[in-house]
Amino acid sequence: MAALALLGMLLPLQRAVLPGDQGLSWALDLFAHWQPWYAATWLACSLLLASTRRRWLLALPLVALPWFTASRPAAQSAEPAQLTIVIANVNIRQHDPQALLQWLREHPANIVVLTELSPAYAQRLAEAGNGGFGHALLHPLDSPPGLGILSDRPLMEPRLHADTLGALYLQACIDLLGQPLRLFAVHPKPPMAVRKFKARDSLLRELAGASDQATVIAGDLNATAWSSALYAAQQHNVRRVTGAAPTYPSEGAGLIGIGIDHVLVSPQLAGSFHQRGPNIGSDHLPVKVGIRWQAAPANVGSRQHCRLLAE
Incomplete structure (x- = not known):
């Protein structure tokens, strides 16, 4: 043994x-x-x-x-977060967002990335006013690739993409203190076959490859801190803000399992904190992180730059 x-x-x-x-x-x-x-x-x-x-x-x-x-964590800052991000795999079979929305009311966030978003869950979200978030980019499906982003700020130049196996990822640009920040909401397929393993690692490597631009990659990555997928992102200096604590499965209050829900950031950004949330009726626990610029940004007009980065 x-x-x-x-x-x-x-x-x-x-x-x-x-x-x-x-x-x-x-x-x-x-x-x-x-x-x-x-x-x-x-x-x-x-x-x-x-x-x-x-x-x-x-x-x-x-x-x-x-x-x-373990893959190396992102730089950490003792300063308060300038942007808080929540990842929530809401489970394709779960149709009631009230537990998630209650937690968000008690622990507010600026951005919420939703994976396994079903049409029924999206409809209930809409009936609840999207939890008070003023902007939403939702692509629900009756299958696990459904994705969504809730935001308290405009989601500029949104794009919907698919990897080589049809797993979806959303791209949008947001303004963070006058600077453009590119956000990817990602949910690659579980690597239970060689082709899925290749597609997951290739996707994260591709998204991390443009880390000369400020980038956040968030979602259920189906990869732990020891996975080759996070190592592939690390090769481009994109590192995790999240820890290694289990997020799946949610049974057992997160004491057992593996941590596969992550936020990765490019070198322009640092982490302020990370924490797991409570059971929201899904088989995953949500994760909340705080990030901030490594250095004080100059206001360069994010709308113009977002268009240039998205093309």
Whole structure:
């Protein structure tokens, strides 16, 4: 058991040894997600074995491996957030937004990214005035690719795109203190086959590739902090604001599972905080983050620049 736990903790290192999107990389990446469980198993085995062979105490520091192999977090700032973003996978079978809207009333946000947005859920949102958000970009479907963005500021130059397998992502531009900020709402397909693994990693690599422009990528990425997908984004210096705590499944108050709902930001931005929300009737827990500019921006007229960036 101890050997398997150690092997599991070493799996994220395969990204350096086996870069790319080959079948073996896919298989190893699937098992790399479960780092907290591998670490907990290693800790338990080491303590148990140390009761008879004290030299096993020397192995205890290896329990920290997952903290070193996780994708690197974005820069952090102690200053207050200038923009708060919520990600909520609302589950295609869930049609009542009241739990989410109640949480948002108690913990306001500027932007809400919705994944697995169904027509029934979107209709109930509309009946509730979209939770008081003045701007909405919704593309509900009777299938998991449905997406939406709620915003307290205009969503300029909106675009709807699809990846190579038909998974959708939304693009819009918003104004943040006079500067344009490009926002992607993303939900790639779960990587349960090699082609889906390739499509997920390729999409995040493509979106992160234009990180010379201020960019936020938010949604259910179907990837943990140890996934090759976040490593692909990191290669373009796009890093996560979110932590590694489980967001799926919501059962067990988030004590078990994996963290696959993320906000990634380009180098122009820093994180101020991140937290998980309560159970909103979905199989995912929502996530809320705060971000801000790394440096004080100059007002350059975001509407003009948003058009240029979107074309």
